[in-house]
Amino acid sequence: MRRAAIPLFALVLALVPLIPGISSFWITLLDNIGLAALVAMGLVLLTGVGGLTSFGQAAFCGFAAYTSAVLTTQYGFNPWATLPFALAVTGLAAVILGLVTVRLSGHFLPLGTICWGFSLYYVFANIEMLGRHDGISGIPPLSLFGYSLIDPRAVYYVIWAFVIAAALITANLLDSREGRAIRALRGGRVAAEAFGINPAWVKLKVFVYAALLAGLSGWLYAHVQRAVNPTPFGINPGIEYLFMAVLGGAGQVWGAVIGAGLVVMLKDALQRIVPVVFGTSFPLETVVYGVALIVILQVAREGLWPRLAALVPPAPPPDVDLAAEPLPVRTRSAATPILSLDRARKAFGGLVAVNDVSFAVERGDIVALIGPNGAGKSTTFNLITGVLGLTSGSVTFAGQKIAGIGPQAIASLGIARSFQHVKLLPEMSVLDNVALGAHLRGSQGFLAGLFRLDRAEERRLKAEAARQIARVGLAEHMHKPAGSLALGQQRIVEIARALALDPELLLLDEPAAGLRHFEKTALADLLRQLKGEGVSVLLVEHDMGFVMNLTDHIVVLDFGTRIAEGPPAIIKKDPAVLAAYLGAAE
Template sequence: MHRRVVMPLILVVMGALIAPRVLPEYYLSLLNYVGLYSIVALGMVLLTGVGGLTSFGQAAFVGIGAYATAVLTTQMGLSPWLGLMAGLVITGLIATLLGLLTLRLSGHYLPIGTLAWGISLYYLFGNLPNLGGFSGISHLPAITLFGWTVSSSQDFGVLIWVIVGAVMWLLSNLLDSREGRAIRALFGGSVMAEAMGVSTARSKLLIFIYAALLAAVSGWLYAHMQRFVNPSPFSINMGIEYLFMILLGGASTLGGAVLGAAMVTGLKEWLQGILPMLFGQNGNYEAIFFGGLIILCLLYARQGVWPVVVSRVPFLRPRARNLTALKTAAPLPQKAPLPAGEPLLVAEGVTKKFGGLVANNNMSLTIKTGQITALIGPNGAGKSTLFNLLTGLLPLTSGKIEFRGQRIDGLSSRKIAALGVSRSFQHVRLIPTMSVLENVALGAHRRGLAGYIRSGLHLERAEEASILAEAARQIERVGLAKHMHDAAGSLALGQQRIVEIARALCADPYLLLLDEPAAGLRHLEKEALAELLMRLRAEGMAVLMVEHDMDFLMGLADYVVVMEFGQKLAEGLPEEIQENPKVLAAYLGGDVA
């Protein structure tokens, strides 16, 4: 577990044990609401702060959890625990349906979609006769646990904050795993994640469901603490307040979720007492105050208050990962090497049209194992488009692509990655806030099996150690060992390109596609890269490389394919290409020997 989560978790546990014994009833009740809101906010950190999916509808999921237990316990005489189970099942089903519908939206359409169903569910709560209308349902029974009746504020304080601590522990474990890296890659890195074998649609749906289930747990606790449920606490206004909480506290941090819940709850209570004295009894003035506060936060503390606190308190700062356990980790299974010189990827008649623009026209090439193939041509020749066609990021207009005898055109990029194709990108695609080690480990995503439940319960440590050990090995292999714990975004552009190569190698591919890998590298770095590629060739790996540095390329490539205007201009051995008049005229220039 990350140290950045340990301290907030310790504070939460201490608060759960001490607060009920020392706080007056009013403040204890206020603290209980902070805990209830924290559970929802923690789910929103996973969904919005880390996953990048903005939702205004979480209050509706709180309502589903509350109404499920209210109906089952008051109208059917079932226990609150069965009400909890039913609420989780109903919430899970509704969240799955809503997720499948709304998560297909992108940009500003997604939050608008969540706004729509959030409002719809709120009015559904108030208009269904069996739910008591806007008058609500009362006389909910108390929660009992092994003879302990949870009825007083002190009792609920212990239960609520123990659950908050458990949720923080589970989410911390999840985010510190292969599935957690996949979640963190969703925010601005979906294309790269798919190319590394991550099912981004699955990850989005799962975190959407997880956040909804946590909201339902909060609703269940709220219903039995109040012994009364009506639609008012589940309106869209409350959904906006949950967003305020994580924005103020720190949208991407678990400690920030709790801090934000405390700030909004405390400020709201204080303002409701102070503002009417200043401006009169009528009016919702605290909403105006919170609007201004959010603007100030976005201007001066865009990451939230918690990161500011962490930056000023040394013992809260994250420390480098201890790699001692990685030295004894079992190696990941590796693919059996293929015989050298065999056709690995065969593309025939590949054509790609964007409306009237023909980016690739009847392109064909064959890549063999144990061979470095160079793909060259002027800017705009269609090289990167061909890369995207070969790796499934773009669909073909016509033609076919086979990999190891299997048709792969039409397959998704993650399925192609699973077959043994890995790549870098023309424009570097790393998660800048993640360490080099974590970025490279993302390449081994498909080499692990642990899912959300095992990761959350911390039962995948052996597999995680093997993945990180493989990532560390690849980082050392490319010569960036001293930068292993640095944030990837802090590296120079050339070093970031090397990190991408290490990530691609971490996937254990048969075929490595490199898009301008030497761009931004200094002379010695290019020599080190050339040595690495020659070692990979000797190991039987196939490499397809786009590069503009002819001195670097011609001394390294076994075979060269030249493109111009989306078509193949020439192909052959490097020395043949350097003497080809068409190539000299179109690209290399007459002074090339």
């Protein structure tokens, strides 16, 4: 939703209770939609954007609801005073569960959330202080200025004020350096770490944030219903919240509101209509409900919000302030060679992928690593960038041994890379993909993103990304989704992303693959320009014409072993290279 439309949306919401003839039933239904939307909004961020599936969010509602219920009924707290305690308990529970859960991947992650979702339901149901299965009743309602908010119309404004505020700060977060880091989780751990993002830490932060939104919903629920029991905090409501996020639009903040409205109203309508039509002898409403959700998912697989947004003319792309203050430039090391491998070895059990390989990259040189498929070239790249650990030997960058320090630390030293298989985020714009490369050159964090305290830094990061995009000749594609570009152009975007790190050493894995002749010429010119600026380049490439006309030095691998090394003129005549790679006839 465009920011200009939010005041109009808020005005419409404010006028709904004032519509003549609207009953308390419909206001109560809207209250329930608002409460559900808060939980679904967290799942939009956690699942839709970050790719972390959770079925247990209802349990976080329970932590906050029970905390407030106990403090108000047993210790006499004012309901508003319990909010920070409710969120603190929820946040602490999320940190504890998150430290275990976010380490899981694949199908183990959702299974893990199901397990603790079940467990916490039974914990709530068996603690004496929480009333066991009966729960806690007699919870006081919220009040403002001495006026008790018992009436659904009165509490309606409080609920929806929280929903709008949560949507705004969540949208702020996604439009920030931290938001791009969250989106980067979908691209996989290796790509995120290559630009200094710590996936485990980012996952934990977004997990806790989603839990806090669920906790806010649970706190409101306790004082709206004025009673709590374990049923609303079990695994079934958790599944429904996930449905809301997916049906609304898995990556869309305002889609959470649409999804919550759809599920809550559909359930209510079916519970009232199906028994009238089919009778009460068999509970068919659950069957019809499930079938209806499947039909909706088939019709709108990306969710309902993208369908609705398509009816409105797209907003113009945001302006990039190219006059913004440039980001700090890295202080170049004087060490030479800039990179050296000494008897680097990587074995996977009995398979030796890299066999005691030694070579060096001199400062300002363009060095090619060539060899047939399976020669160990990409594995060597992964050893240099810390994706894989050495079995033995050493890797030294700018005079410092870097084996074992981790990909994020290696990126911070000034090593950037592209990948053999393109690792862009296809739904994100080219500009945002390239801005990911400058992640380490910014410092504003999660809270700054939520409250838009990072705007000055954002302008600088986006300006740097725009400059690198223009540098590689893709300025006219800056605001397009990266996935809409041709494969060759996507490879060039990866190079721009790597340059945004301001590297001393650039590792390019098959950068010319998929490029047309004039694009290869432009790429070669760019690499020569970088060489003139003191950037060293190590590239893997199969296009021998490109390699021979560009590089200063070539290292040849075969079955993980270095079989030749030297300038292009010598390598192209080397008998071992001709036999193993270039071809004896040639």
